[in-house]
Amino acid sequence: VNKDVRDQAIAHNKEVIDYGIALGSDSLTVWLSDGTTFPGQANFRQAYQHTLASLKEIYDQLPEEWKVFIEYKPFEPNFYSMSIPDWGTSYMMANQLGEKASCLVDLGHHLPNTNIEQIVAILMMQNKLGGFHFNDNKYADDDLTVGCVKPYQLFLIFNELVDGMNNTNNPNLSWMIDASHNLKDPMEDLLQSVDAIMMAYAQALIIDRKILIEAQQNNDVSLAQEVLQGAFRTDIRPMTAEARRIKQGALQPISAYRYLKVRKELIKERGKKTISTGL
Numbered sequence: 001v002n003k004d005v006r007d008q009a010i011a012h013n014k015e016v017i018d019y020g021i022a023l024g025s026d027s028l029t030v031w032l033s034d035g036t037t038f039p040g041q042a043n044f045r046q047a048y049q050h051t052l053a054s055l056k057e058i059y060d061q062l063p064e065e066w067k068v069f070i071e072y073k074p075f076e077p078n079f080y081s082m083s084i085p086d087w088g089t090s091y092m093m094a095n096q097l098g099e100k101a102s103c104l105v106d107l108g109h110h111l112p113n114t115n116i117e118q119i120v121a122i123l124m125m126q127n128k129l130g131g132f133h134f135n136d137n138k139y140a141d142d143d144l145t146v147g148c149v150k151p152y153q154l155f156l157i158f159n160e161l162v163d164g165m166n167n168t169n170n171p172n173l174s175w176m177i178d179a180s181h182n183l184k185d186p187m188e189d190l191l192q193s194v195d196a197i198m199m200a201y202a203q204a205l206i207i208d209r210k211i212l213i214e215a216q217q218n219n220d221v222s223l224a225q226e227v228l229q230g231a232f233r234t235d236i237r238p239m240t241a242e243a244r245r246i247k248q249g250a251l252q253p254i255s256a257y258r259y260l261k262v263r264k265e266l267i268k269e270r271g272k273k274t275i276s277t278g279l
């Protein structure tokens with residue numbers, strides 16, 4: 001690893017912390033693009049040790065009440081190895097860094113068919129689940145709207161979250177939406193994302209946990225499925241709409257957004273030059 005590149009990366013994170021302090025933030029998320037594209041390109045152990053050493057320097061710069069989230073990703077932009085490819089590596093690093101560090105689960109950063117809900121359950125058991133980047137994918141994308149392809153997976157993740165919130169000491173989670181689109185109005189995408197998250201959460205809350213536990217203890221596999229799918233197939237949209245209305249929100253966010261021409265009004269206010277980018 002080139003020492004200048006390393007020092008620049010650490011300095012960049014320190015700069016980001018300073019911006020965060022100015023903005024009133026209280027956490028830093030680290031996702032590293034580092035890795036290799038060819039076998040033999042780097043020594044795996046050394047890559048881990050260098051990454052950890054650099055993260056320690058960043059960790060030591062965190063203000064007292066701050067947290068740092070270690071995000072993992074199996075591939076891209078490097079296609080042979082990534083420095084932090086999976087939850088196990090993220091977990092080891094979070095443990096070695098200390099109390100302020102925990103793991104960040106980006107739903108799109110898994111190999112196809114990975115059991116993300118199991119990862120969520122185990123990390124919560126270890127009190128090391130820091131938060132989420134919500135999105136969805138079909139193949140290797142990580143930018144689709146959460147719940148647009150795999151709503152049942154999202155529900156099963158929330159099932160573990162609700163169970164974990166009741167039965168572990170995992171600290172409060174940070175909820176983030178990490179999706180980026182050029183096909184949709186990003187505001188509409190955010191509205192759909194929040195709606196999908198609310199629905200998955202509400203459906204997880206109506207799971208009959210007493211019967212689910214009984215089914216698990218009796219090895220009644222069919223009943224366990226009935227309980228989970230009974231909750232998932234319940235149309236709770238009127239309930240989430242009412243929850244929004246009680247908080248003075250819109251019953252139908254997309255319709256309201258379009259009817260009120262929110263985008264047009266915001267452009268009038270802010271101009272057209274503001275451009276946002278993200279990873």
Ligand SMILES: [Mn+2]
Nearest residue numbers: 106133178279
């Ligand atoms: Mn992310």
